[in-house]
Amino acid sequence: MTHSSVPAPSPDQETLFAAAAADYARYRPGVPEAAVRLLADTLRGRADPVLLDLGTGTGQVPLALRHAVPDLAHIEAVDVSRQMLDRARAALAPVLGRCTLTLVHATADEYQPPAPQPGEAVLRPALVTCCRSYHWMPGPAVLDMADRVTAPDAAVAIMGDGSLWTHQAEWTRALREVIQAYLGSERRAGTRTTYTEPRRSYQEDLAASAFTEVSEHRYPVARTWTPAAVVGYLRSTSFAHPDLFQERHEAFEAEAHHLLDTYAKDGTLQEEAVFTVLLARRPKAAS
Template sequence: MSMSTFAGTAEHYRKYRPGIPRDVAEILAAAVLGRHPRRLLDIGTGTGLVVEALLTRFDDIIAIDTDADMLTSAEAAVRAKVPKNTRMTLQCCSAEEFTPPEDWHADLVTICRAFHWLDQATVLERLATQVAPDGAVVIFGDNSFWAAGSPWEDAVRAVILDFFLGERRRAGTGIFSHHDRPYSEIMQESQFCQVEELRVPVRRLWSTETILGYLYSTSFAAPHLFGDRLADFEVAIARTLAEFSDNDVFPEENEFLIRIGRRRGSGLPAFDSVR
């Protein structure tokens, strides 16, 4: 992932990206054994949404990202909330280059909304030496507006495509490259080959303001991509959304797809109640 992919989005990302629901945080925390110290590695942490959701569940946390502005936002938002006996380290580096401290092994690795940006096979191979023998790697996320399919979300996507004069999704200054293979299949080719999938439904209510804020947090609609047409884009979005609501409320049905990968024979907790 280029460091410029999310250039200028940190402020919007922290304010408008949905956080991690409590049900999802509970699944993440229950995916590994409780012990002390309990270590978390969060890859592609962005503004620290995953770390914030798990602060009371782990006492030794390393969160990495390639975007220094994102990490600055995470520091400002999360540091004051860190419990007294918890250590949180924010590090600016890529997952492909990250090396943990000597004798440090993660009990849980979380990759939220970021696996598509990574050299996936390389990262999973490196994690094999960075994760405790009974630890887990969890790759998870919800659907972005680009992938969602409600009528108003389809209309918003059409406006974005119209402004960029094409059918291809932007990714910063480049073009987004889709991954055709399911993440679980990729995980099954790594040491974390024992994979369980869980789905947690999420319902959200959006407004024109929060929709624009969310869009400005993405690689495909970051403010700088519009140049001097940003004001025109905001007018077009507001006009389009007005066709779908009289009270500026836009419901969204979404879900988190959670993939928990472990080494073969390490055992699996039961999550039947949330399937």
Template structure:
């Protein structure tokens, strides 16, 4: 199975998008010219491309999962403004090549950098980013980070069913031990600015399960014929933390934006 087999519908419905304030702030890193071009790498179901659509006139979004791209196409195509071009491409970041002469003013990589050949992709992007353009790498914390009691309890349920190691599709997740800023500083985009954008969210049990089913570590296919048993266990666990099915989350997006040296 691939990392996200069977997750695209959950991803589109239950994964939080990026805050409006972050979308406008990211867009400000792109030179103001026409056409203004965005490349969204690892787009998933297009949440970032959708948030940035008002700011760009020519958008390419790529992902290696055909199901994700199909879901993005269905969701985004009706929303494309007049005069804006949107291309959705099934490709890995490592294999993607833009049309001849096409260069991005901004590249976004959200919640996907950990899956990539990081140095290789950044080197490849040097030929795909226009003069004055930028590369933004960013993510919020996943539920696996478990910085609250209710998240830690849900994480333990996942471990009870799937084992102690964090799953990643059919394998286990390989952690990176270097800050992304260091990796970017060794790339062509070595002038790196880092900032955070706090977010608060309120969840219910249905939303938490939907989110989990959008991940590589709790995709429905991983549970086989125990999926209903897993759902019941999560529901029972969460009832111990809230009487009104309300769960609060404090999170933040950690953003790194790299530019070339002058």
């Protein structure tokens, strides 16, 4: 089932993510198993738990939790891109079983739960997840929405691990310099804007929300990339998407691939990242 919340995402948002869907599905790293276990534990022992995944992309988080939580009853997957939602549907459909799925074409802050059918209860998510997506969202408005729609004892998980733009290694610094040589020194965020750091940290957003009981969980992750996979990953990003380079994209990819080949050892490149989960709940007295 697919439905749209109102207002719909802007055309700029649609364009930014739509063209990246295939490369995102193929090249973006998944969620570490330790983080999946942490999220699954928040749903353990609940009857018919509901997951609300904001900025679902290709459905990585729902897919991981569907395998980890056999009793998961329903998934609400929200994204601004219909193409991303199509990829999420394709990934999730074979594993749903008795779990139901609603794909919601909307911005996260404007999400509204579907109206229940006669005799049905209103869906109250027990877990809200934002994986590598919260920085695209108006955070306080998203947390206000989560407060309105979730179960009293629900958890909110904001998680991510940066990107190859932010990763500090010799090969990623050199790669970033190549990107900047083509696109300028500022980090791009699509064809119209540059990236700006949030005015407040995620922790500050949570402290000002209903979800003030926060625990931080950090999971070291070692990844092995091939030069071809890094180039494919870059196509899925807002800072090195093909549209940014226009007619120079082919030249950029050739130069980037050559650079990565010079840094690769036995054909591979190493990334040492930290996947961080901020797991937040309302104070117990408010439950």
